[in-house]
Amino acid sequence: MQSANVLLKKIVRSSVLPFAAQHGMKKDLFPLSRSLSLSLCLKQDNSCNPSEKLDLDAWKKVMKSGLQEEVSETVPERKELSSLAAAREILGMWRLAGRSVPENISEEQLKTFMDCPSKSAQKKYLKYLYLKELYKKNDKRKIEEKKERRLETQEQASKTDETKRNSFMYVWDNSMERAHSWRVAQSMTFGQPLVFDMSYEKEMSVREVANTVRQIVLGEGSNRRSADPFHIHFCNFQDDSLYHKEFIKHYREAWGKLLITVTDQCYTEVFPKDKLIYLTADSPKVMKTFDHDKIYIVGSMVDKSIKTGVSLARAKRLGLETAALPLEKYLLWNSGAKNLTLDQMMHILLTLKDTGDWKKALEFVPKRKYCGFVSKPVHELKKTLSLINTLKLGKRQEEVRKQFAKNYSKKLTQK
Amino acid sequence: VQPPEKPLQTEEWNRLRESFQSPERFEEVMFNNMVRCNSPIDVAKSLLTHVANSNGDIAYNLLVKYLALCVQQGQTSEIRDVYDIMKIRFRILESGAYNLFIRGLSNSDQWRMALTLLEEVKKNMIPSRTNYESCIKAAIRHQEMNLAFELYREMLAKDLVPTLDVLQAFFDFSRDMKGAELQKELFGILLYLRENQMYPHKTFMWSIKLWFESIPGGNWRGHLTNIKDSGQCPVCNHQLEDSDLTEEEYNNLRERIIRDVIHGTDTFRKTSPQEFEAFQKFVENRLPFDIVIDGLNVSHIKPRKMHCENLFDAVNCLAKENARLLVLGRKHMLGNSSNWKREIMKEMQNKADFFFAENISEDDAFLLYATLQSGKHCKFVTRDFLRDHKACLSNSVTRHLFRKWQRGHQISKKMFLSVFIQQPAFRYDCVVQTTGDTWHIPYKDTFEEKYSYQVPRKWLCIQQK
Numbered sequence: 001m002q003s004a005n006v007l008l009k010k011i012v013r014s015s016v017l018p019f020a021a022q023h024g025m026k027k028d029l030f031p032l033s034r035s036l037s038l039s040l041c042l043k044q045d046n047s048c049n050p051s052e053k054l055d056l057d058a059w060k061k062v063m064k065s066g067l068q069e070e071v072s073e074t075v076p077e078r079k080e081l082s083s084l085a086a087a088r089e090i091l092g093m094w095r096l097a098g099r100s101v102p103e104n105i106s107e108e109q110l111k112t113f114m115d116c117p118s119k120s121a122q123k124k125y126l127k128y129l130y131l132k133e134l135y136k137k138n139d140k141r142k143i144e145e146k147k148e149r150r151l152e153t154q155e156q157a158s159k160t161d162e163t164k165r166n167s168f169m170y171v172w173d174n175s176m177e178r179a180h181s182w183r184v185a186q187s188m189t190f191g192q193p194l195v196f197d198m199s200y201e202k203e204m205s206v207r208e209v210a211n212t213v214r215q216i217v218l219g220e221g222s223n224r225r226s227a228d229p230f231h232i233h234f235c236n237f238q239d240d241s242l243y244h245k246e247f248i249k250h251y252r253e254a255w256g257k258l259l260i261t262v263t264d265q266c267y268t269e270v271f272p273k274d275k276l277i278y279l280t281a282d283s284p285k286v287m288k289t290f291d292h293d294k295i296y297i298v299g300s301m302v303d304k305s306i307k308t309g310v311s312l313a314r315a316k317r318l319g320l321e322t323a324a325l326p327l328e329k330y331l332l333w334n335s336g337a338k339n340l341t342l343d344q345m346m347h348i349l350l351t352l353k354d355t356g357d358w359k360k361a362l363e364f365v366p367k368r369k370y371c372g373f374v375s376k377p378v379h380e381l382k383k384t385l386s387l388i389n390t391l392k393l394g395k396r397q398e399e400v401r402k403q404f405a406k407n408y409s410k411k412l413t414q415k
Numbered sequence: 416v417q418p419p420e421k422p423l424q425t426e427e428w429n430r431l432r433e434s435f436q437s438p439e440r441f442e443e444v445m446f447n448n449m450v451r452c453n454s455p456i457d458v459a460k461s462l463l464t465h466v467a468n469s470n471g472d473i474a475y476n477l478l479v480k481y482l483a484l485c486v487q488q489g490q491t492s493e494i495r496d497v498y499d500i501m502k503i504r505f506r507i508l509e510s511g512a513y514n515l516f517i518r519g520l521s522n523s524d525q526w527r528m529a530l531t532l533l534e535e536v537k538k539n540m541i542p543s544r545t546n547y548e549s550c551i552k553a554a555i556r557h558q559e560m561n562l563a564f565e566l567y568r569e570m571l572a573k574d575l576v577p578t579l580d581v582l583q584a585f586f587d588f589s590r591d592m593k594g595a596e597l598q599k600e601l602f603g604i605l606l607y608l609r610e611n612q613m614y615p616h617k618t619f620m621w622s623i624k625l626w627f628e629s630i631p632g633g634n635w636r637g638h639l640t641n642i643k644d645s646g647q648c649p650v651c652n653h654q655l656e657d658s659d660l661t662e663e664e665y666n667n668l669r670e671r672i673i674r675d676v677i678h679g680t681d682t683f684r685k686t687s688p689q690e691f692e693a694f695q696k697f698v699e700n701r702l703p704f705d706i707v708i709d710g711l712n713v714s715h716i717k718p719r720k721m722h723c724e725n726l727f728d729a730v731n732c733l734a735k736e737n738a739r740l741l742v743l744g745r746k747h748m749l750g751n752s753s754n755w756k757r758e759i760m761k762e763m764q765n766k767a768d769f770f771f772a773e774n775i776s777e778d779d780a781f782l783l784y785a786t787l788q789s790g791k792h793c794k795f796v797t798r799d800f801l802r803d804h805k806a807c808l809s810n811s812v813t814r815h816l817f818r819k820w821q822r823g824h825q826i827s828k829k830m831f832l833s834v835f836i837q838q839p840a841f842r843y844d845c846v847v848q849t850t851g852d853t854w855h856i857p858y859k860d861t862f863e864e865k866y867s868y869q870v871p872r873k874w875l876c877i878q879q880k
Contacts, residue, residue: 056461056464057460058468059460059463059473060496060500062471062473063467063500063503064503086507089506089507090507090509093505093507093508094509096476096509098476284774284775309684309685310680310681312683312684312775313682314681314683316683317683
């Protein structure tokens with residue numbers, strides 16, 4: 001509305017009133033100029049009607065004429081296209097129509113696109129590729145900008161021409177890396193094991209496996225940098241599995257030099273059964289303290305289509321003890337699933353190992369998932385929660401939240 | 416921006432464009448608004464001319480938007496022109512443009528063109544159900560019933576679900592028409608409704624009724640009615656089909672429940688093989704039961720009462736007439752706690768058989784198994800809709816069977832004050848049904864909100880005199 005107003009004002013100022021009248025302005029928007037423009041418009045109408053002068057179908061001629069030569073070229077070669085090429089062409093048209101479709105698509109991606117079981121799956125996959133492309137482009141642009149800026153500052157520095165002296169050589173990254181490796185190597189012999197159960201490949205889609213591996217790589221990185229790292233075990237790891245392929249994509253040649261233990265054996269074969277604890281959000285048991293003598297198992301699984309009880313079933317089958325993080329005990333849960341990403345798990349376990357402080361460890365739970373830490377009595381927290389929600393949401397939702405808070409307190413009292 | 420009311424000259428467009436905050440998207444935004452305000456087509460043309468003159472070309476998305484405007488206003492000749500232009504310009508078109516072409520042309524006298532376009536779409540992708548809908552409706556309107564039914568069958572073969580609108584159109588346009596073949600096809604549509612447990616809405620129901628009554632020499636009469644709880648039609652005194660499954664369906668459902676719901680991908684997810692085996696043995700030794708009760712669900716009926724008291728009331732209420740009861744629960748019910756008193760539990764165990772599953776097992780799966788194993792007369796009590804278990808079933812046929820069986824065998828209890836009022840399980844099956852000389856068709860009111868678990872209570876009874 002406002003922009004339209006501004007626009008109209010501009011038009012009036014530039015004294016093209018007849019145009020403004022044709023433009024079909026809203027009466028109440030612009031009461032002052034109305035009478036003025038109307039009278040002008042009437043005169044205009046009599047003198048010359050713009051539509052008479054305009055050839056409205058001129059665009060058709062342009063569209064048809066400009067192509068006459070091209071047509072003769074394209075028509076004969078319109079033979080049967082291979083299905084891949086046809087799909088590529090359709091994608092091109094979708095892009096022209098303004099859908100979220102990537103500009104470039106590889107043969108492999110095109111095949112996955114064609115293998116999608118439904119139209120909505122195709123759409124989703126294309127959008128994913130499109131966003132990926134967009135992010136990549138943006139990153140590239142940022143890097144280039146940075147480069148330019150650096151060059152500029154270098155030029156300025158060379159003008160002043162002042163050499164700095166420093167007692168340390170610039171080998172920071174390298175020496176840090178060496179120190180970390182040293183620590184992890186130590187943990188390989190003396191450290192507490194942490195097992196990643198790599199037996200969930202069948203339960204996951206390709207993208208979920210890729211996400212899983214990404215999360216593990218992040219987790220491994222933070223483990224390496226920690227003061228007292230775990231000795232990471234990948235159990236049930238099959239060579240040439242999807243996991244393996246994804247890991248190689250991430251680590252490249254470093255995969256062979258990683259300071260972790262990778263085995264195709266099950267954890268029950270590697271460790272004594274009574275020391276194992278399977279961590280799963282579905283577990284009825286809640287972890288009270290971090291035990292330095294136990295071996296914790298984390299299921300390497302990302303489940304976007306929530307499959308409950310998969311890892312609990314695995315632990316049940318092997319007769320292992322299970323545990324869940326005490327999220328409800330320490331956090332006033334807001335929304336979101338209780339299963340955390342693997343790198344968050346790694347952060348939490350590392351912090352617990354170092355400090356044993358739940359509050360510090362659970363800082364790594366994403367902030368959006370909880371409202372705050374449970375420090376006050378529960379009923380007070382409930383009050384603030386409902387207050388927050390009445391402020392944030394409508395009335396109807398408040399009732400839902402109340403119900404939730406009620407259930408929540410019930411759960412607490414049960415434990 | 417408000418689109419202008421009259422065609423503008425190039426300079427005027429230019430001026431408008433410059434005053435727009437992001438000139439590079441000006442045409443796009445303007446076209447969107449034209450579609451929204453249903454602007455006169457000449458205005459859009461003048462903008463296209465302006466774009467063509469200044470760029471020498473018009474982008475695909477602008478053409479599609481112009482096309483949308485033409486379709487909205489039913490400008491057939493323009494649609495044809497746009498089609499010709501697009502055909503020259505682009506080797507293939509995408510689905511959005513095809514949708515518009517098919518929709519626009521099928522409503523015009525050039526509807527056969529829409530059919531050729533449908534063929535074109537088929538070459539590259541599966542047409543949407545609205546594509547078929549437009550073509551079928553066009554064919555019906557022009558009394559090409561054979562063609563319409565051919566398209567309809569083709570659509571079903573592609574697993575597309577026709578809208579009720581299309582089905583209704585078949586009935587609307589077949590009124591007063593003769594032909595055994597046509598009659599058979601329309602009966603086929605009614606049977607499609609039956610198989611997919613779809614219910615016509617009120618206006619559709621009227622179309623069906625009028626069609627039946629218009630069949631020359633058919634002597635059909637339709638009446639609107641409500642079916643009694645006994646399942647008898649008050650108009651023709653015909654007894655509706657009961658909700659029992661056939662022997663084959665019943666066995667099929669039972670096997671599916673065991674395979675998909677209890678075992679699933681991993682037996683350990685819901686129970687454990689040992690526990691399930693123990694339960695199977697337990698059930699087989701005591702078969703058959705008359706009523707299977709979900710103990711934990713029933714024990715939460717009244718929140719103010721102790722859990723075991725609720726359960727006690729339910730068992731007492733159901734234990735009349737020597738009914739054999741099975742109560743399913745979890746082991747934690749046996750521990751003496753504030754909600755579960757040992758003496759009351761003991762007393763109940765005299766009146767009913769109890770099975771206690773592990774605390775982390777799912778007792779619902781056992782409930783289904785025990786009920787199905789006991790036979791067709793056996794009912795079960797829970798307020799749960801069992802949606803998650805239905806979702807575990809792997810195909811839609813079995814899911815329908817499950818719903819049907821559930822309707823006939825689930826007793827859910829509503830509490831009024833302190834009295835148990837049983838909501839009886841349906842005795843009759845709520846689907847389109849026929850005996851040859853009668854048809855019974857359940858329908859829903861046009862604006863009635865119906866939950867998926869609810870079935871309509873209103874019926875159309877059609878009989879041949």
